Amino acid sequence: MFIKIDRASEVPVYRQIYQRIIELIREGTLKPGQRLPPSRELARLLGVSRRTVSRAYDELIANHWLESRTGSGTFVSREVYEVKELFGEEEPPPKEEPPRPAAIDWSKFMLEMRFYSALPRERLPEGTIRFTQALPDPSSFPFEEIKRISTNLLWKPEHYYFDYSNPQGYPPLLDLLHEECELDGIDMGRNVVVVTMGFQQALDLVTSLLVEPGTAMVIEEPTYNATITLVKAKHFRTYTVPVGEEGVDLARLERRLRRGDVRLVVVTPTLHNPTTVTMGTEARMELIRICARHQVPILEDDYASDLHYRGMAHPTLKALDEAGAVILVRSFSKSLLPGLRIGYMVVPREIALSLVRLKRAVDKGNPAFFHVLLEQFMRKGFWRKHLGRIRRLYEHKLSLTLSALRKHLPDGVNFRAPEGGFFVWLRLPEKLSGEEALERMRENLVEAGVYNYFNYHRADGPGLRVAFSMVPADMIEPGIERLGRVLKELLSG
Numbered sequence: 001m002f003i004k005i006d007r008a009s010e011v012p013v014y015r016q017i018y019q020r021i022i023e024l025i026r027e028g029t030l031k032p033g034q035r036l037p038p039s040r041e042l043a044r045l046l047g048v049s050r051r052t053v054s055r056a057y058d059e060l061i062a063n064h065w066l067e068s069r070t071g072s073g074t075f076v077s078r079e080v081y082e083v084k085e086l087f088g089e090e091e092p093p094p095k096e097e098p099p100r101p102a103a104i105d106w107s108k109f110m111l112e113m114r115f116y117s118a119l120p121r122e123r124l125p126e127g128t129i130r131f132t133q134a135l136p137d138p139s140s141f142p143f144e145e146i147k148r149i150s151t152n153l154l155w156k157p158e159h160y161y162f163d164y165s166n167p168q169g170y171p172p173l174l175d176l177l178h179e180e181c182e183l184d185g186i187d188m189g190r191n192v193v194v195v196t197m198g199f200q201q202a203l204d205l206v207t208s209l210l211v212e213p214g215t216a217m218v219i220e221e222p223t224y225n226a227t228i229t230l231v232k233a234k235h236f237r238t239y240t241v242p243v244g245e246e247g248v249d250l251a252r253l254e255r256r257l258r259r260g261d262v263r264l265v266v267v268t269p270t271l272h273n274p275t276t277v278t279m280g281t282e283a284r285m286e287l288i289r290i291c292a293r294h295q296v297p298i299l300e301d302d303y304a305s306d307l308h309y310r311g312m313a314h315p316t317l318k319a320l321d322e323a324g325a326v327i328l329v330r331s332f333s334k335s336l337l338p339g340l341r342i343g344y345m346v347v348p349r350e351i352a353l354s355l356v357r358l359k360r361a362v363d364k365g366n367p368a369f370f371h372v373l374l375e376q377f378m379r380k381g382f383w384r385k386h387l388g389r390i391r392r393l394y395e396h397k398l399s400l401t402l403s404a405l406r407k408h409l410p411d412g413v414n415f416r417a418p419e420g421g422f423f424v425w426l427r428l429p430e431k432l433s434g435e436e437a438l439e440r441m442r443e444n445l446v447e448a449g450v451y452n453y454f455n456y457h458r459a460d461g462p463g464l465r466v467a468f469s470m471v472p473a474d475m476i477e478p479g480i481e482r483l484g485r486v487l488k489e490l491l492s493g
């Protein structure tokens with residue numbers, strides 16, 4: 001395959017490979033269905049790193065020039081052929097087509113979210129056991145109750161189900177959530193509930209209000225991928241602070257805050273995603289003291305405290321927050337239905353009105369019907385029953401996962417049994433590359449979440465997230481047996 005790398009060029013090497021392969025496809029040198037050399041081999045031929053070639057291949061796959069077939073390699077996509085057939089184009093377009101001047105260089109605006117093209121749902125071969133999705137098991141969805149409530153509601157529909165809604169949320173739902181927060185020990189004299197479209201909208205609103213141009217925010221490292229993608233999408237200056245065995249590294253955090261440009265710290269003190277670490281009460285109080293001392297608000301991502309199966313849950317930062325420095329965000333995505341898109345924030349009174357105004361400015365209020373549905377679901381007691389049911393379901397899956405891991409993991413791979421949640425975090429020896437591990441896992445019809453998915457800089461690291469919640473109970477052990485085999489091979493190879 002004829003590819004020449006121009007090292008003096010300003011075009012990155014992976015991009016040169018990308019463009020050249022498209023040219024070779026266009027001129028017909030590479031034919032639909034033709035196999036490309038493995039990334040390792042092409043890298044050796046070109047004298048570049050394997051990662052560079054993989055990146056070019058990944059982008060070509062994402063843009064449908066190539067397709068990857070697990071176990072057999074990378075091929076020129078058949079879609080290229082189909083497109084030609086569709087337009088009746090016999091001959092490839094002439095190579096010397098004069099480039100049309102583009103008024104705008106769109107590449108400047110491209111977001112680095114490559115990972116989405118590396119985890120394409122559709123392209124996984126049948127039979128792959130996926131430990132990548134930390135989502136509720138659809139078999140747990142309470143359809144019967146939802147059917148009953150929505151049938152009743154629609155029997156005699158009210159205009160406000162489908163009118164523009166109150167941007168703070170449906171008032172009876174706000175009342176219920178207010179009571180829940182009081183039960184959790186939060187001072188609801190000083191705080192106000194605002195319902196949002198899940199955690200994601202809350203993060204969007206809070207950052208829009210607090211992180212002004214020229215200022216910065218802190219996120220954890222590693223952290224939840226959707227937090228990373230949102231702060232990237234909004235082009236915030238972002239610092240990362242590592243999460244250790246006790247939670248976010250408080251000494252490093254304080255050093256960062258001393259510089260004076262940080263306007264928000266985002267933390268997940270309970271069942272941190274992906275490491276599952278839960279901060280102790282003393283560390284939580286110290287975190288609040290540090291942030292209050294530097295006048296920096298905390299956004300507490302409490303996505304999983306409903307999914308605590310063992311031991312006692314620690315109080316939220318918000319319940320400990322005498323300083324008034326914490327914005328708590330909760331979600332019904334894991335504990336009920338991600339597609340409801342309902343979460344809520346508990347915010348100090350001082351900023352509540354600004355947040356509601358901002359919310360109205362960007363969405364004019366969320367669909368009220370779903371708020372009414374959730375309010376009824378909670379008021380009729382279905383919510384508590386549902387929580388009891390899913391905790392039993394996931395605790396069972398967690399214990400199957402733990403015993404399979406104990407049986408099948410090679411020496412050198414460690415983990416701590418989490419107290420709840422949807423996944424286990426494996427600590428790997430440093431030498432393993434996540435991308436290589438993912439490739440080998442897919443060849444063996446299994447998948448787990450590799451470290452760079454959770455890293456702001458998309459860097460590799462020694463961790464692997466094994467999410468068990470969506471995997472049918474009888475597939476957990478076979479999947480982990482495959483995973484153990486792959487890790488064994490990688491470690492001995």
Ligand SMILES: Cc1ncc(COP(=O)(O)O)c(C=O)c1O
Pocket residue numbers: 134197198199200201224268273301303330331332333334338342343
């Ligand atoms: C760390 C973390 N925060 C928040 C959420 C919930 O996000 P949302 O409410 O936007 O669905 C999740 C769910 O996947 C999560 O893992």
